[in-house]
Amino acid sequence: MTAIVDAPIESALTTAETVLSARAGTPVSLSDPEDLGGSGRSVVVRVRASRNPVSPDRTLVIKALGADDEAESFHREIAAYQYATSLSGDSRPGPQLIAYDAARRVIVLSDLGTGRSMADLLAGPDVEEVSRAVSAWGQALGRMHAATIGGEEDFNALVRRSHARILHGAPTTWAARVAAELPGVAQSLGVDLPESVIARLDDAVRLFDEGDFRSFSPSDVGPENILINADGVRFMDYEWGGFRDATLDVAYGLVTFPEHLGSRPAAARAALETALVDGWRSEAQAVWPAMADGAAIADLVASARLLWVWLSTVVFVGVADDTPAEGLEQMMLAHDWAISTTDPRVACARWLDLADSAERAAGRNPRLRDLGTFSAAFAAALRREWLS
The missing domain is CATH 3.90.1200.10 (Aminoglycoside phosphotransferase (APH), C-terminal lobe)
Known part of the structure; x- marks a missing residue:
């Protein structure tokens, strides 16, 4: 896994750490960001999680939207992930929502892996x-x-x-x-x-x-x-x-x-x-x-x-x-x-x-x-x- 130093990706990682740490009540560390490609309006990265009491997953996926981008679909996506995460595991159609912050425009999801x-x-x-x-x-x-x-x-x-x-x-x-x-x-x-x-x-x-x-x-x-x-x-x-x-x-x-x-x-x-x-x-x-x-x-x-x-x-x-x-x-x-x-x-x-x-x-x-x-x-x- 190659480390990424691109500024938007580093910003997404830092923001996700802040959101996860606030939820856990203790510092959460994320590292080794891997660019998964976004839609052009967003940053999507896989990260390795250490000291992560929020989730047992060793890797997580971060999706972050730029501050100047239209947020309608982003807010709707949060609601969709919240709803889907509430389903039983057998019926859940995709990744689980781990944490989010609408104001900071970041979503943290479970990692589906490579497949x-x-x-x-x-x-x-x-x-x-x-x-x-x-x-x-x-x-x-x-x-x-x-x-x-x-x-x-x-x-x-x-x-x-x-x-x-x-x-x-x-x-x-x-x-x-x-x-x-x-x-x-x-x-x-x-x-x-x-x-x-x-x-x-x-x-x-x-x-x-x-x-x-x-x-x-x-x-x-x-x-x-x-x-x-x-x-x-x-x-x-x-x-x-x-x-x-x-x-x-x-x-x-x-x-x-x-x-x-x-x-x-x-x-x-x-x-x-x-x-x-x-x-x-x-x-x-x-x-x-x-x-x-x-x-x-x-x-x-x-x-x-x-x-x-x-x-x-x-x-x-x-x-x-x-x-x-x-x-x-x-x-x-x-x-x-x-x-x-x-x-x-x-x-x-x-x-x-x-x-x-x-x-x-x-x-x-x-x-x-x-x-x-x-x-x-x-x-x-x-x-x-x-x-x-």
């Missing part, structure tokens, strides 16, 4: 290992969702105490505005947009504030923010944690993991999609009996997936009006989300993946046929527009 990132694992050659990891990803989502049903008021109380905003309504407002742009874009590209697809997209928008499977989510649950270690699948980065319909998390995974698979054949990709959804259902069905209806769940997940694919495409096609950024747009602009992409080839591939998934399921659920046909035609039009 393997889901993104790296997906790109590996071992097909069975990848399948087990994706299934475990789904199961971890299911355990987290099942454990947090009915906890929204507790979470909101923590958000209010942290002086962050409760986002209820804001993501839906912006997502609805962006969803309304799809017909115009489709028309400009010469692609027929069925009314059933418009209705599906409108239904998916409401999942941010409504839905039958409402539970806690760190929000950015893509491969880059998943670590697999001795404790299993762990989710990182809680800046925009909150409550929403659980199918949004499953769909988020389905949209973001294929780009890490390289040239794997379509059948292998389809099997991994099934593994993720089935893993999720296996853990959550006990508390949500409605999940026994596989066709209905597949239909709902397809709608949520359509929403994410369209939202990730908006960065290329733009939004017609000039309404100030807020809600989900603000979140996506201020954060390096897994769903975000600057590569038009990735955006096109996501539409093709959605088309393939919908067409496979259309035999059991004819309602998905329109979605498959539209997505394939829209992907082809985007490829002609961007890549030819």
